Amino acid sequence: MTTSLASEPSTPPDVQESRSLELASYGDRVFRWLLTLGALFIPVLLGFLVYELWQGSRLAIGEFGLSFVTTSTWDPVAEEFGALPLIFGTLISATIALVIAVPLSLGVAIYLSEFAPKSVRQPVAFLISLLAAIPSVVYGLWGIFVLIPLLRTTAFPFLRDAFAFLPLFQGPIYGPSMFSAGIILAIMVMPYIMSVSREVLLAVPDSQREAALGLGATRWEAVITAVLPYARSGIAGAVILGLGRALGETMAVTMVIGNRHEIAASLFAPGYTMAAAIANEFSEAVGDMHLSALAYVAFLLFVVTVLVNAGARLLIWRVARGSGIGSKAL
Amino acid sequence: MNRRALRRLVSNAMVGLMVVAVVVALLPLFFILLDLVVRGAGSLSADFFTKMPAPAGESGGGVAHAIVGTLIIVGTASLIGLPIGIAAGIYCAEYPGSRLTWVTRFVADVMNGTPSIVVGVFAWAWIVATQKHFSALAGSAALAMLMIPMVLRTTEEMIKLVPNSLREAALALGYPRWRTSLAVVVRTTLPGIVTGSLLAVARIAGETAPLLFTALGSQYMSLDINQPMAALPLTVFTYATGPYEEWHRYAWAAALVLILVVFVLSLGARLAIGRRFTLNG
Numbered sequence: 001m002t003t004s005l006a007s008e009p010s011t012p013p014d015v016q017e018s019r020s021l022e023l024a025s026y027g028d029r030v031f032r033w034l035l036t037l038g039a040l041f042i043p044v045l046l047g048f049l050v051y052e053l054w055q056g057s058r059l060a061i062g063e064f065g066l067s068f069v070t071t072s073t074w075d076p077v078a079e080e081f082g083a084l085p086l087i088f089g090t091l092i093s094a095t096i097a098l099v100i101a102v103p104l105s106l107g108v109a110i111y112l113s114e115f116a117p118k119s120v121r122q123p124v125a126f127l128i129s130l131l132a133a134i135p136s137v138v139y140g141l142w143g144i145f146v147l148i149p150l151l152r153t154t155a156f157p158f159l160r161d162a163f164a165f166l167p168l169f170q171g172p173i174y175g176p177s178m179f180s181a182g183i184i185l186a187i188m189v190m191p192y193i194m195s196v197s198r199e200v201l202l203a204v205p206d207s208q209r210e211a212a213l214g215l216g217a218t219r220w221e222a223v224i225t226a227v228l229p230y231a232r233s234g235i236a237g238a239v240i241l242g243l244g245r246a247l248g249e250t251m252a253v254t255m256v257i258g259n260r261h262e263i264a265a266s267l268f269a270p271g272y273t274m275a276a277a278i279a280n281e282f283s284e285a286v287g288d289m290h291l292s293a294l295a296y297v298a299f300l301l302f303v304v305t306v307l308v309n310a311g312a313r314l315l316i317w318r319v320a321r322g323s324g325i326g327s328k329a330l
Numbered sequence: 331m332n333r334r335a336l337r338r339l340v341s342n343a344m345v346g347l348m349v350v351a352v353v354v355a356l357l358p359l360f361f362i363l364l365d366l367v368v369r370g371a372g373s374l375s376a377d378f379f380t381k382m383p384a385p386a387g388e389s390g391g392g393v394a395h396a397i398v399g400t401l402i403i404v405g406t407a408s409l410i411g412l413p414i415g416i417a418a419g420i421y422c423a424e425y426p427g428s429r430l431t432w433v434t435r436f437v438a439d440v441m442n443g444t445p446s447i448v449v450g451v452f453a454w455a456w457i458v459a460t461q462k463h464f465s466a467l468a469g470s471a472a473l474a475m476l477m478i479p480m481v482l483r484t485t486e487e488m489i490k491l492v493p494n495s496l497r498e499a500a501l502a503l504g505y506p507r508w509r510t511s512l513a514v515v516v517r518t519t520l521p522g523i524v525t526g527s528l529l530a531v532a533r534i535a536g537e538t539a540p541l542l543f544t545a546l547g548s549q550y551m552s553l554d555i556n557q558p559m560a561a562l563p564l565t566v567f568t569y570a571t572g573p574y575e576e577w578h579r580y581a582w583a584a585a586l587v588l589i590l591v592v593f594v595l596s597l598g599a600r601l602a603i604g605r606r607f608t609l610n611g
Contacts, residue, residue: 024508025506028508031507031512032425032508035418035420035421035424036430037417038413038416038421039417039422039430039431040430040434042414042418042434042438046437046440046441048452048456049452052455053451056451056459104351104354107347107348107352108352110348111345111349111352124356131355131359134359134536134592135537135563135592136536136537136538136539137536137538137563137567137570137585138362140567142365142366145365145369145570145582146361146365190355194355219341220341220344220345221341247445248444248445249445250446251538251539255570275445275447278451279447279539282454282542283542283543295451298447298448301447302444302445302448305444305445306444309439309440310440313439
């Protein structure tokens with residue numbers, strides 16, 4: 001400072017000061033402006049997505065309206081489209097997935113947060129997170145060549161014999177089927193449900209556990225009476241998050257579900273899901289109406305997953321407000 | 331006394347069941363990795379990485395075009411997605427009171443739950459339909475859109491861990507806000523941001539659905555981002571659902587390569603954060 005004063009006596013120090021302050025505030029404005037641009041980009045992009053999906057499906061919405069979701073003809077040649085079998089398949093495969101995955105992932109989550117020795121917790125959680133890192137198409141490959149042959153020769157015949165009175169388990173066994181898709185989906189959504197519900201359980205205050213144990217409960221009773229009720233809505237959120245995943249999962253399902261536009265009572269019969277239909281037919285669709293019908297399916301799928309995820313988020317927030325649980329697992 | 335023994339028994343039985351659940355949950359991981367190695371490793375050779383595919387039904391050849399394609403598509407997606415995601419993440423962490431922060435965070439959550447196939451349809455309508463031809467660029471755009479919310483969230487979480495005293499110290503020394511943000515806050519969290527970025531790259535590297543009708547896939551080596559391009563996940567899909575025995579072997583090998591890439595990226599991400607980043611405790 002002193003040397004600069006000596007060499008430039010014409011610039012008093014307070015002018016220099018204000019100039020550097022000006023520069024700083026200029027830099028601040030540019031910086032903020034750049035960041036704002038990045039942050040603004042995201043809502044604009046989503047708005048654009050909604051607009052494009054709506055634009056793409058306008059033709060089909062105008063032609064079929066809401067009857068699109070209640071009719072089941074899918075005839076690209078006659079340009080007749082109804083998405084009921086797709087919606088049915090999406091819901092059924094996701095339901096099977098949840099029925100299998102929820103007890104498993106809750107068991108793992110409770111074990112890891114409440115019972116497991118410290119040395120086991122991190123490695124097991126890490127291994128299960130690896131399941132979430134496996135690409136969908138690899139699950140599909142494994143499903144086609146390993147899981148389906150295995151199910152077709154063991155589990156499916158067993159179920160058909162043991163539960164022959166249920167229409168769910170009757171009829172011929174092909175291999176690619178609603179049930180195979182449900183099982184693959186169960187493996188795929190399990191890591192998500194597990195990791196979110198584990199975080200929810202870890203957010204339960206220790207005083208809950210101590211109170212129950214102090215009253216003489218066994219450790220399991222403490223979990224049932226004091227921990228789970230506290231974490232209830234967060235766990236519901238984790239399950240719904242898994243549902244959202246299962247509804248939108250594409251490649252693995254496409255590869256194992258059999259891809260048939262039909263509603264069948266038997267879980268051994270091939271089916272179709274919304275995502276799988278888009279994946280299979282979009283690049284080969286001929287005619288604007290076919291494309292538009294598929295865009296309509298995508299639009300519906302988008303709306304449903306947004307609603308499901310918003311619901312899940314609300315439930316999780318109720319347990320751990322603002323702690324950011326689930327944002328990474330999503 | 332008897333009742334107490336029963337209660338203890340129930341407790342132990344439940345714990346036993348949970349251990350069974352852990353084993354059952356880990357079985358698929360074990361078998362998938364095992365099958366990938368057993369069925370895929372045999373087909374890995376120098377040819378596999380350096381040669382083009384042989385004509386359908388013939389043996390030999392490789393998937394060089396798909397490896398190059400994945401590198402180009404994922405690289406372009408990262409170039410688009412990472413700056414936007416990181417900038418938005420810094421914004422959300424540095425201006426937490428702003429209304430835009432709330433909107434962006436909410437929208438990022440919505441985007442995060444959006445099925446990748448829907449994003450693919452969007453990229454198709456936006457780029458492919460207007461250009462009237464399939465292009466790798468459309469695929470990159472779709473993948474970039476998938477990675478933005480992931481990068482945003484990790485960046486934001488990481489920056490939030492920086493203690494306020496660090497910021498205050500820098501500001502008190504006369505740093506302007508932007509230099510405080512970049513030279514102090516972002517620099518402290520850099521390993522965390524790198525980790526988040528690597529994880530996001532790992533996630534999109536295996537994505538297939540958004541590429542189906544954007545990059546489309548190709549049997550030839552293509553370096554033009556405006557043309558259809560092959561990608562490893564697309565190759566796995568095409569070869570696995572194709573009719574030839576030879577294709578199936580290649581599908582397993584390509585899947586093995588794909589999963590090695592994904593795992594190396596995720597492990598690298600975890601190591602990056604484990605070695606240098608200690609704010610996490």
